Amino acid sequence: MTKLLKYIKGNAIIYTILAPLMMFIEVIMDLNQPKLMSDIIDIGIANGDISYVLNVGFKMIVVAFIGILGGMLCGIFATLASMNMGKNIRQSLFDKIQSLSFLEIDKFKTSSLITRLTNDVTQVQNMVMMGLRGMVRSPLIFLGGIIMSLTISVKLSMIFLIAIPLIILSVTLITSKSIPFFTEMQKKIDNVNLVMRENLLGVRVVKAFTIENKVRERFSNANKELMDTSIKAQGVTILLWPLVTLIMNLSVVAVLWFGGNYVNNGSLEIGKIMAFINYLVQIMGSLNMLVMIIINFSRAKVSAERINEVLDIESSIKDRENTEKIENFDVEFKDVYFKYNKDGEYVLKGISFKASEGEKIGIIGPTGSGKSSLISLIPRLYDTTSGSVMIGNKDVRSLKIKDLRKIIGVVLQDTTLFSGSIADNLRFGMEDANEEMMDSATRDAQAFEFINSSNEGYNREVGQRGKNLSGGQKQRISIARTLIKNPKILILDDSSSALDMATESKLQNSIKNRMKDATVFLIAQRISAVMDSDKIIVLDNGEIAAIGTHKELIKNCEIYRSIAISQLGEEVVLNV
Structure with a gap:
């Protein structure tokens, strides 16, 4: 938890100092009230001195007003400090997530990262706000109340020797039992977010297969698990309230019992008994507040640990100290092996080939043969398990990541567009792209016509994840977004699967003319998309089954020939 205090910075530092000062003023005023009442x-x-009563009564009003003002200002400053801290933590978390490789993001899972960025930060933020008020008020009231009680009666103060240790023991036992439940509760929130996110993203599948009841039941189970765990966590902590209240009430009874005897024998005045009870109530109230803070601290501690897990993790993909410069754009794989995690199976085994600058490389193979995994190693979305990926005879791990990805354009298999206009999405490829550049890129991507068919043109709004566009339209905008940056290495990962054959053919010709000097990698399911490539790599079960031109592979590679026959027909293949 203390590690996150460094995010209190800027103006928040001033607010963090002012909040306890204002609370100190409120506490001093509150501690004076019982003494003034005792004097009255x-x-x-x-x-029977009415003027004395009115004079001291006026002092009590002034003291109360100053105390209220101090409390209000403390609340304002504590809120400002905690909100600023929350903002800084969220920003730092978001920046950290952006810097992580796919490997770390896969490890944490998207739903859990969302929970940490929202719910967990809120828990820590609330704890800081409560701490700046309660963690100052409670100790000061507690110590001040005991000191003031001792000035009234040392004998009566002996009651605290029994009451306070009992409360501390209760708090220690119960919080130690509650922390594991709060840890489990945050995991259950992760699961609820996961189920909800999958349902929202897959709502069309749910509707198409009429599995609303099944999805509802799945969410209901996740929701019930969260409820049950929350009840267990709160059920343990809720025991603190009756225990503390019982101890406090017994303490008041003890004060009245023994105090009454002292009044009867003339060793203590009634006003002092009243003041002592008020101080007792203040002390017990401060302990009650401390109990509430500890309960919230238990939950915030779990959230802080989850936040620090993300902030402390180092990305497996980062720049080396001494990076090299890219000189040319040949791409070479040297005996590359790759698996997604240490305990997993190899998805790529012994991959070796070279793509010269300006060549078009087609990659084809059965589903699950490792095509997408292979091309993800070029821009270092993942790093090889062993072996090397070279660009211009330089290992990609020796290049600066920003420089590497600047020269590479990737259109991934999973087409993702962002909410905003079409122009906003295109400018992800080049921030300062003008309309002429967008026209050129969209024409080559075969997107110009449908974009300009509406009056809005490039200002047409794109819904979340491009929901208001067809699959083919999304793919073409994604391709245009990549083409606009004119990359030296272009990677198309099955990015035209939603296009008809005629549109795909036009797209391939446009890309060939536009990117004639670039190294192009094209993953496709259709033979027609790769058959004009300079080289075609056939992958099978993570290994290279064959490399060659379309004609060579028809003659020499059984896997390629069987795919070609199934798509083009036996007569076409036999004529090659």
């Missing part, structure tokens, strides 16, 4: 009873009322 023992001096003013006992002597």
Whole structure:
């Protein structure tokens, strides 16, 4: 938890200092009230001195007003400090997530990262806000109340020797039991977010297969698990309230019992008994507040640990100290092996080939043969398990990541567009792209016509994840977004699967003319998309089954020939 205090910075530092100062003023005023009330009873009322009563009563009003003002200002400053801290933690978390490789993001899972960025930060933020108020008020009231009680009666103060240890023991036992439940509760929130996110993203599948009841039941189970765990966690902590209240009430009874005897034998005045009870209530109230803070701290501690897990993790993909410069754009794989995690199976085994600058490389193979995994190693979305990926005879791990990805354009298999206009999405490829550049890229991507068919043109709004566009339209905008940056290495990962054959053919010709000097990698399911490539790599079960031109592979590679026959027909293949 203390590690996150460094995010209190800027103006928040001033607010963090001012909040306890204002609370200190409120506490001093609160501690004076019982003493003033005691003077009214023992001096003013006992002597029938009305002017004294009015004078001290006016002082009590002034003291109360100053205390209220101090409390209000403390609340304002504590809120400002905690909100600023929350903002800084969220920003730092978001920046950290952006810097992580796919490997770390896969490890944490998207739903859990969302929970950490929202719910967990809120828990820590609330704890800081409560801490700046309660963690100052409770100790000061507690210590001040005991000191003031001792000035009234040392004998009566002996009651605290029994009450306070009992409360501390109760708090220690119960919080130690509650922390594991709060840890489990945050995991259950992760699971609820996961189920909800999958349902929202897959709502069309749910509707198409009419599995609303099944999805509802799945969410209901996740929701019930969260409820059950929350009840267990709160059920343990809720025991603190009756225990503390019982101890406090017994302490008041003890004060009245023993205090009454002292009044009867004349060793203590009634006003002092009243003041002592008020101080007792203040002390027990401060302990109650401390209990509430500890309960919230238990939950915030779990959230802080989850936040620090993300902030402390190092990305497996980062720049080396001494990076090299890219000189040319040949791509070479040297005996590359790759698996997604240490305990997993190899998805790529012994991959070796070279793509010269300006060549078009087609990659084809059965589903699950490792095509997408192979091309993800070029821009270092993942790093090889062993072996090397070279660009211009330089290992990609020796290149600066920003420089590497600047020269590479990737259109991934999973087409993702962002909410905003079409122009906004295109400018992800080049921030300062003008309309002429967008026209050129969209024409080559075969997107110009449908974009300009509406009056809005490039200002047409794109819904979340491109929901208001067809699959083919999304793919073409994604391709245009990549083409606009004119990359030296272009990677198309099955990015035209939603296009008809005629549109795909036009797209391939446009890319060939536009990117004639670039090294192009094209993953496709259709033979027609790769058959004009300079080289075609056939992958099978993570290994290279064959490399060659379309004609060579028809003659020499059984896997390629069987795919070609199934798609083009036996007569076409036999004529090659």
